[in-house]
Amino acid sequence: MSYTIKDACIGCEVCKRLCPVDAIYGEKENVQKIDEDLCIDCGACGKICPKGAIYDDFGVQCEIVKRSKWDRPKFDVSKCTSCLSCVDICPVKCLLIPDIEETNQDRLIPFISEINTCIGCGFCELKCPVEAIIMVSS
């Protein structure tokens, strides 16, 4: 399964720059393509495309969402088990674990290092086995 780009694409390459796995290719100002073997279905391209040219796995046209309104992970640290499934899956390294020398906790609790790198994919919420992460619109 993979996202697809249709003819409305103007080749502005915004999506290409955002794609965390370099799955988008094509000439500037031409219709871009998504390599379906590389696409991880994070949906970032669909939200950023100014022309609504991107369609999801199910063939549904993606809606443009203002970047400041993208969903971001919210942690409930009291539920977090430090299993680090979220850190492992984060495709943009926006979730990190603290340096062991610097932490004052007795275990490693993930934190959002740079919220602007977050693409709002929600993989961390999906992978958290104990629902300690919820995605909320900022």
Next chain:
Amino acid sequence: MAKGYMGKILVVDLSKNEFKEEIIPDDVYEKYLSGTGLGAYYLYHNMPANADPLGPDNYIGFMSGLLTGTGSLFTGRWMAVGKSPLTGTWGDANCGGNFSPAIKQCGYDGIFFKGISDKPVYLYIDAKTMELRDASDLWGIDAVDAEQLLIERYAKQGKTPRVATIGQSGEKCSLISGICNDRGRIAARSGLGAVMGSKKLKALVLLGNKPITPHNYDEMKKLSKMCNRWVNFQPPFVTGPATAYVGKLMRYLPHQLVMDGMLYKIFLRKWGTVSMNQLSVEIGDSPIKNWDGSSDDWPVSHSNIVNPDVFTDCEIVKYHCYSCPLGCGGICSMSGKYEETHKPEYETVICLGALCMNTDKDSIFYMNEMLNRAGMDTISAGHVLAFAIECYEKGIITKDDTDGIELTWGNTDAMIEMLQLMIDRKGIGDILADGVRVAAQKIGKGSEKFAIHAGGQEPAAHDGRADPGFALHYSVEATPGRHTIGAYLYYEMFQLWKRLKDLPAPKMLYHKDTKYTVDEEKIQMAAACSKYMNIINGAGACMFGAFLGITRMPLFDWLNAATGWNKSDEEIMQIGERIQTIKQDFNVKHGIEPKNNKVPLRTLGQPPQTRGSNKGRSVNLDKLMSEYWQFFGWNSETGKPSTETKRALGIE
């Protein structure tokens, strides 16, 4: 429809630099799960009989678990599989850290290697490339540094590379070497590091990002949250030194209470496996002085140097493997050449401590880090040292043989020097680096009776005289000498009878003497442990999670929710039985006589000890083994699976 597993494996021929993807049919997963089960299935069918373990025909497989990455807890372990050069039998070893999901994220349930490369290489896989790259610059570098170099080389925006690598021991084909990941965690047993070394395969660097999707995410998470509630129950408990006195009390009472794994979980969460250091010595579970001593030789005044609080005092932070809510591991600070080390495990502490009569705490930390970096098994290394010391003390080897090292009981400096010789394979270290069986064969002069091993594999630090289940599993498993499969104690903690009504429920309070009688109940318990551990290793789960009990760590329900199967508990247990039988038949196919894998009489209390907590205890191993084999439908004299049994289980 998503089923939790990836449905294919990768086979790399190192001789020809060829990559081949193989699709694994769904019914293979239904019969063998993934992980060790799939590995056993593949190697049983593809490895020629009598393949040289260090030759091109042997395979080394890196397997992920069926439940890894599916939203379950305690399921982040990966398994190395192959024919063991140490024992010549089926070999597997498993390890935690973050490597297991990385295998599946590359799109495979397992990555197998065959052939031999003509120069050192490592495998690199990311979403776009898959190739063998030159590892000449990494050859000779220890496992921790090599891993760090590779991570720095491939760290970029996005995922962190996950690396498994061998150290110098594996490169030099030491038969007691393992495979390391996550800064010195090690899949240590069965000597599979030597298989990697023989193939000139230094490391795997995995950077895939394929999604791992279970059949029913909601159900997986519902089960995980239930499981996590039990893990979070953590009342304040006794202090570290007090554990010794709990052990003393257990030792002098003639009766024993059924162990509930929740209690052990509380210990594990607070201290990790080192919580058992003193308690185990007191109840007779720890081998002392190369299995010849007793708890009287290692009294509380000795063991106090490794009381559990010693380890938490220098623990910087707890270490959790992937998807683990418990966190039994830790990163500890230490003085000297290395600043940090993974918290030594109980096995390491006893094998490098009590087994060699070493009472220097700092040296145990140092040797732990030294062995993790070299990629050598601490259990086997401790046994080899204890063997060499006993040979030296009995005059079988002398200062001339040891390059002047005075190998006496408790001589810490001598132990460290000898370990360095073993890692470098210099002098007598060259002989000792292949484990006690090979060392005894080469040294001769009656040293064989001090070589403690089962079929070549050194047993772990659990004494069969205190729990005969350990002696049985050391001797009867397809991977001999293994403490992570079964014991009467483990059966009590697994609580399988709560789901499988045919299995016997132990009495709440029982007399210790009853552990030494051989009856059908004992055999049922042992067989259930073997089957259950095969399922755990197929799912990529952790035994410490399973100690919570089958109703609290819902392994069977996770398996059904992840795959969309609707298997009954009995059907899942039959998968475990099938894996047990195919591993045993792998051994038979490769010319192993199962009855030769018995642990030596010294470890069985024959003759019984005259003092200490195992005074007067002896284990009737022959009867236990014979009845265990018969229970599985194997020949009760030879331990070989019958054609009818194999046919009934669908093993072709």
